[in-house]
Amino acid sequence: MTMIGHLIDGAMRDDAARMQDVYNPSTGAVSKQVALASVETVEEAIAAAERAFPAWRDTPPAKRAQVMFRFKALLDANKDKICEMIGEEHGKISHDAAGELLRGIENVEYACGAPELLKGEHSRNVGPGIDSWSEFQPLGVVAGITPFNFPAMVPLWMYPMAIVCGNTFVLKPSERDPSSTLFIAQLLQEAGLPNGVINVVNGDKEAVDVLLSDDRVKAVSFVGSTPIAEYIYSTANANGKRCQALGGAKNHAIVMPDADMDNAVNQLLGAAFGSSGERCMALSVAVAVGDEAADTLVAKMREAMQPLKVGAYSNRENDFGPVITRAHQQKVNGYIDSAEADGATVVVDGRNPQVEGYEDGFFVGATLIDGVTSEMQSYQEEIFGPVLQVVRANSMEEAMQLINDHEYGNGTCIFTRDGEAARYFSDHIQVGMVGINVPLPVPVSYHSFGGWKRSLFGDLHAYGPDAVRFYTKRKTITQRWPSSGVREGVSFAFPS
Numbered sequence: 001m002t003m004i005g006h007l008i009d010g011a012m013r014d015d016a017a018r019m020q021d022v023y024n025p026s027t028g029a030v031s032k033q034v035a036l037a038s039v040e041t042v043e044e045a046i047a048a049a050e051r052a053f054p055a056w057r058d059t060p061p062a063k064r065a066q067v068m069f070r071f072k073a074l075l076d077a078n079k080d081k082i083c084e085m086i087g088e089e090h091g092k093i094s095h096d097a098a099g100e101l102l103r104g105i106e107n108v109e110y111a112c113g114a115p116e117l118l119k120g121e122h123s124r125n126v127g128p129g130i131d132s133w134s135e136f137q138p139l140g141v142v143a144g145i146t147p148f149n150f151p152a153m154v155p156l157w158m159y160p161m162a163i164v165c166g167n168t169f170v171l172k173p174s175e176r177d178p179s180s181t182l183f184i185a186q187l188l189q190e191a192g193l194p195n196g197v198i199n200v201v202n203g204d205k206e207a208v209d210v211l212l213s214d215d216r217v218k219a220v221s222f223v224g225s226t227p228i229a230e231y232i233y234s235t236a237n238a239n240g241k242r243c244q245a246l247g248g249a250k251n252h253a254i255v256m257p258d259a260d261m262d263n264a265v266n267q268l269l270g271a272a273f274g275s276s277g278e279r280c281m282a283l284s285v286a287v288a289v290g291d292e293a294a295d296t297l298v299a300k301m302r303e304a305m306q307p308l309k310v311g312a313y314s315n316r317e318n319d320f321g322p323v324i325t326r327a328h329q330q331k332v333n334g335y336i337d338s339a340e341a342d343g344a345t346v347v348v349d350g351r352n353p354q355v356e357g358y359e360d361g362f363f364v365g366a367t368l369i370d371g372v373t374s375e376m377q378s379y380q381e382e383i384f385g386p387v388l389q390v391v392r393a394n395s396m397e398e399a400m401q402l403i404n405d406h407e408y409g410n411g412t413c414i415f416t417r418d419g420e421a422a423r424y425f426s427d428h429i430q431v432g433m434v435g436i437n438v439p440l441p442v443p444v445s446y447h448s449f450g451g452w453k454r455s456l457f458g459d460l461h462a463y464g465p466d467a468v469r470f471y472t473k474r475k476t477i478t479q480r481w482p483s484s485g486v487r488e489g490v491s492f493a494f495p496s
Contacts, residue, residue, distance in 0.1 A: 001032060001033055002031075002032040002033070003016070003019070003032070003033050003034070003035060003106070004010065004022070004033070004034040004178050004182060004202060005035050005037065005202070006035065006037060006041060006045070006180060006199075006200055006201045006202055006364075007102050007182060007185050007186060007189070007198070007199060007200040007201065007414050008041070008044055008048050008097075008196050008199050008200075008201070009044075009045075009048035009051075009052075009186065009196045010194075010195030010196065011195075013041065013044075014035060014128055014207060015035045015036075015037050015038055016035055016068045017035075017036075017037070017038055017299070018033060018036040018038070018137065019033045019034070019036065020033065020034050020175055020204075020297070020427075021033055021035055022089055022175075022176065022177065022178070023089075023176075023325065023362075024088055024089070024091075025090065025091035025321065025322035025323065025324055025325070025362045026087075026091055026312040026313055026321060026322055026326050026358050026361045026362075027312075027358060027360060027361055027362070028312075028326065028358075028360035028361050028362060029360070031089070032089075032104075032179070034175050034202050034204065035202060036175065036179050036203045036204050036206070036207070037201040037202060037206070037207045038202035038206070039206065039210050040258035041201060041203075041207075041426075042170075042201050042203065042210040042211065042214075043210060044208045045170050045200075045415075046141060046170055046199075046210075046211075046214055046216050046217060047198040047216075048196040048199055048447045049141040049168035049169065049170050049197070049199055049216075050114045050140070050141050050168070050216050051137075052168045052194055052195065052196030052197045052382070053141060053167070053168045055194065056163075056166060056167075056168055056194060056195070057137075057138050057166045057167075059166070060119050061114040061115045061164065061166075062115045064114055064163065064164045064166070065111070065112050065114040065131075065164060066107055066110045066192075067115070067163075067188075067192050067193050068111045068114070068160060068163075068164060069079060069112055069345070070191035070192055070332070071108055071160075071187060071188050071191035071193075072105060072108045072109060072112065074187040074190060074191055075101070075105050075108065075184065075187060075194050075253075076105070078183075078187060079098065079101055080084070080302050081183070082085075082097075082101055082152060082180050082183065082184065083097035083098050085179045085180035086100065086101075086151060086152060086177070086180045086262060086313075087180055087314065087321070088313070088335045089149060089151070089176070089177035089178070089315030090148065090149070090176075090177045090313075090320035090321075090324065091276070091312075091313050091322040091323070091324065091361075091362070092313055092321055093315075093316065093318050093319070093320060093321050094313060094314070094316055095316055096274060096275055096321075097152075098153055098298070098311075100106050100150055100153045100214070101152045101153065103153050103342070103442070103445075104152050104153040104154075104155075104156030104157070105156070106423065106444065106445040107153075107156045107157055107160055107161070107314065107463050108126070108156060108490055109158045109445065110160075110161070110325055110445040110446055110463070110464065111160035111161050111163075111164045112164075114164035114165070115162060117163075117165075117468050118136050118165065118468070118472075119137055119382070120133060120134050121133060121134045122137045127480075127495075128480070129476070129480055129481065129482070129483075130205050130478060130480045131480075131481070132475070132476065132477065132478045133476070133477055134474050134476040135142055135474070135475045135476075135477070136165070136468060136472035136473075136474060137166070137473055137474075137475050138165050138167045138244070138471065138472060138473075139167055139218040139219050139471060139472065139473060140162075140167060140168070140218045141167070141168050141169075141170065141216050141217050142162050142167045142168070142169055142170075142217065142218055142219040142220070142221070142471060143169070143170045143171070143172065143217050143219070143220045143221070144158040144162075144169065144170075144171045144172070144220070144221045144222070145172045145208055145220065145221070145222045145223075145224070145232065146171065146172070146173050146174060146181070146222075146223055146224075147174055147223050147224045148174035148176040148177050148278075148324050149273060149275065149278040149279060149280070149324070149384075150223075150279075151173060151177045151178070151180045151438055152180050152181065152184060154223050154258060155173060155184070155185075157221075157223075157462050157463045157467075158171070158221045158451070158462070158463075159171060159185075159188075159198060160468035161228075161463060161468065161471055162439075162467075162471045163193070163197060163198065164474050165467075165468060165471040166221075166472075167218075167471055168197045168198075168199075168222065169197065169198050169199065169374070170197065170199045170200075170201065171185065171200045171201070172200075172201055172202070172207050172208060172211060173200065173202065173205055175202050175203065175204060176324055176325070177324070181200065181364050182200050182202070185200045186197050189300055193287045196296075208232070209235075212232065212235045212239060212241070213235075213239055215239075215240075215406040217241060217244065219241055219242035219243065219470065219471065220232065220236045220241055220242075220243045220244075221243075221244050221245075221252060221462065222243070222244070222245040222366075223245075223246045223280070223462070224245075224246075224247065224306070225248050226247030226248040226408070226454050226455070227247075227383070228247075229245035229246060229247035229248075229456075229457050230245070230247070230454075231456060232245045232457075233245040233457035233458060237337055241477070242262055242470065243457070243458055244450075244456070244457070244458035244459075244460055244462065244470055245456070245457040245458060246280070246450060246455065246456055246457075246462060246478030247408075247451075247454055247455050247456065247457065248280065248382040248408055248410075248450070248454070248455065249281065249282075249408050249410030249411060249455055250281045250283060250284060250285065250379075250380075250381075250382055250406050250407075250408045250410075251282060251283050251284060251285070251402045251408075251410055251411045251412055252283070252285040252286075252287050252391075252399075252402070252406075252412050253268065253271070253283045253285070253286050253287065253412070253413045253414070253415060253439060254287045254289065254393075254396065254399045254400070254403075254412075254413070254414040254415065254416075254425070255286055255287065255288045255289065255293055255294075255297055256289050256293070256396065256413045256414065256415060256416040256421060257289055257290050257292065257293045258326050258416055258417045258418055258419075259293070259417065260415070260417065260437075261293075261296055261297060261300060262300065263415070263437070264415040265297070265298070265300045265301055265304050265384045265431075266304070267415070267438075267439040268283060268286060268301065268373050268388065268439060269301075269304055269305070269308070269366075270439070270440075271283035271439035271440050272284065272286075272366075272386065272387075272388040273308065273319065273320055273366045273386040274319075274320060275298065275320060276310075276320045276321060276322065276323050276364065276385060276386045277332075277383065277384060277385045277386040277387060278324065278384055278385070279324060279440075280410055280428070280455075281410065281411045281433070281440050281441075281442055282384075283388070283411075283413070283439050283440070284382070284383055284387060284388060284389060285372070285389050285390075285391055285490055286388060286389070286390050286391070286401070287392075287393050287399040287402060288390060288391070288392055288393070288469060289336060289392045289393050289394070289395060289396055289398075289399055290392075290394070291294075291392060291395075292327060294390060294392045295332050295372075297390065298347060298368070298370050298390055300463075301347075301348075301368050301388070301390075302347050302348055302368060305348050305366050305376065306348075307462060308320075308365075308366045310350070310353055310355065310364070310365050310386070311355050311358065311363075312355070312357075312361070312367065314427055319366075320359045320386060321363075321440060322362040322363045322364075322368075322387055323362050323363075323364055323384075324362065325362060326362055326433045327362070328372075328385070329362040329364055330364070331385075332364045332383060332384070332385030332386075332387065333351050333364065334353070334376070335352075335383045335385070335387065336350070336351055336367055336369070336378070336383070336387060337348070338376070338377050338378050339372060339376055339377075339378035339379075339389065340369075342373075342375075342376045342377070342378070343371065344369050344370065344371045344372045344373075344376065344378070344389070345369065345370045345371045345433060346367065346368075346369055347368040348365075348366060348367055348368040348477035349365075349367060350364050350365025350366050350367035350386060350387070351364070351365070351367070353365035364385050364387075366385055366386050366387065366388075366417055367385075367387040368388050368390070369387065369388070369389045369390065370390045371390070371392070372389040372390060373453050374390065374391070374402060376404070379391070380406075382408070385441065396421060396424075396425070400425065400428065400429055403429060403431065403449075404429065404430040406453075407453060407454045408451070408453060408454055408455045409431040409432055409451050409452035409453035409454075409455050409495055410431065410432060410433065410451030410452075410455035410456075411431065411432070411433040411434075411435070411440070411442075411451065412420050412429055412431040412432065412433075412434055412435070412438070412441075413433060413435030413436065413438055413439050413441060414435075414436060414437075416436075416437070422436045430452060430453065430462075431452055432450050432451035432452040432455065432456065433449070433450075433451060433453065443464065445463060445464060446464055446465070447465075448461035448462060448463060448464035448467070449461075449462045449463055450462055450463055450466070450467055456484060
C-alpha cells in the first residue's frame with residue numbers, strides 16, 4: 001500500500017511511527033496510508049526553513065517571482081493528475097476539482113507580481129534634506145494549517161504569497177487527503193525553489209501544537225472549523241505569533257419576492273450542493289421573504305433537484321460526490337434527522353442514496369428542508385453537507401436580522417431585481433463577503449478573502465493585498481545627509 005510521507009529540506013522523508021488510513025470516499029475503502037509527523041519531524045522541518053531563510057530573504061523579489069512563473073506553468077501542465085488525486089481522496093468530481101485548482105492558480109499569478117507588491121513607499125523632503133520611506137520585510141519562518149475540503153486551493157492561498165514576500169514556509173495539510181497538496185509542493189521545488197523554503201509535514205494535533213509553540217515560527221495561517229480556529233488563534237497569540245484563523249460559516253441567501261426565481265434556483269443548486277456542500281462558502285440557508293416567494297422557491301427547487309446525480313468522482317456526469325468520511329456522512333444525516341424531529345419538513349430526502357457499484361461510499365444526496373426556524377440545531381450549526389434549509393421571513397428587515405444575529409458572518413447574498421434593496425443589504429448586513437445575485441461571492445485573487453464575527457479570528461484576511469501585510473512587517477527609515485561643513489545646534493524639542 002502506498003505510504004505518504006513528508007517533504008523536508010527538498011527531500012521526501014518517512015516517519016512511520018504513527019500511520020493513518022486515507023480513504024477513497026467513493027468506495028469507502030482504504031487507498032493509502034499517511035505518516036503522522038512526530039514532534040522531532042516537525043522540528044526538523046522548522047529547522048530546515050530557518051536555515052533557508054537568510055538566503056531566501058536576500059533573494060531579489062523579481063527572482064522569487066520567476067520561481068512562481070515556472071510553478072504556474074507546472075500546475076497547468078499537471079492539472080489532470082492533480083484533479084485525479086483530489087478526486088481519489090476527497091471525492092470531488094473532476095470538473096469541481098478543476099475549478100478549485102484554477103482558483104488556486106490565480107493566487108500564484110497574483111504572487112508573480114511580487115516586485116510591484118513589495119515596492120514600499122517613499123517620501124522626499126519630509127523635512128529639510130530629510131527623506132523617509134517604508135519597506136515590507138519578511139517575518140521569517142511561517143506556517144500554514146489547511147483543511148480537507150480544498151487540498152489544492154487553500155494551501156495556494158497561503159504559501160505563494162508568503163514565499164514571494166521572502167519568508168520560508170512549513171505547511172501542515174489535512175491528513176485526510178494529503179496527496180495532491182504534497183505533489184503540488186513538489187512541483188514548486190521543481191520550479192527552482194531552494195531546498196527548505198517550502199516544507200510539508202503531514203500530521204494531527206501533535207504536529208499542529210509544535211507549530212503553535214515553537215519560537216522559530218513567527219506567524220500561522222489557518223482555515224478550518226470555528227472551535228479549532230479559536231484554539232489556533234488563542235494559542236498562537238499566547239506564544240507571541242501573528243495569526244489569522246478562518247473558521248466556520250452558516251451562509252444565508254435572501255430570496256426577495258421580486259427575484260428572478262428560475263435564476264435563483266439555478267444558482268442555489270450549485271451553491272448549496274456543489275462539493276457536497278463541503279465549502280465554507282456553501283449556501284446552506286435560503287431565507288424567503290413572504291410565503292408566496294417561499295412556496296414558489298420550494299416547488300421549483302424540488303423539481304430542479306430531481307435530476308441531480310450524486311456519485312463517484314470519476315464520472316463527470318455526476319453533479320457532486322461523497323462526503324469525506326463515514327463519520328461525517330452520519331453527522332450530516334443526523335442533522336437532517338434533527339430538523340425533521342424539530343418539526344421541519346424534509347421536502348427532498350438525500351439520506352442513504354443508492355449509488356450503483358459504490359454501495360459502500362460515503363454518499364449523501366441533495367436534501368431540501370422547509371419550515372426551518374432559528375431555534376433548531378440544524379440551523380444554528382454548520383452542517384457542511386449537501387443540505388439546503390428554507391427559512392421563511394415576513395420582511396427583508398426580518399431576514400437581515402436573522403443573518404446579523406447568527407454567530408457566523410462568512411458569506412451571504414441576496415436575490416433581487418431592486419437596486420435600492422441590494423444597496424441597503426450590502427451596506428447593513430454584518431457579513432464579510434456579500435453577493436448581489438451572486439451566490440458564492442468568493443473574492444478574486446487580487447482582493448482578499450475573509451468573514452466577520454466567529455468566521456475569522458485576526459485582523460487580516462487571506463490572500464490578496466492583506467497577504468502582503470500579514471506576511472511582512474513594516475520598517476520605516478528616515479534619512480538625512482547634512483551638507484559638508486554645516487553643523488547644527490542641539491535641539492531638545494520633539495522633531496516636527
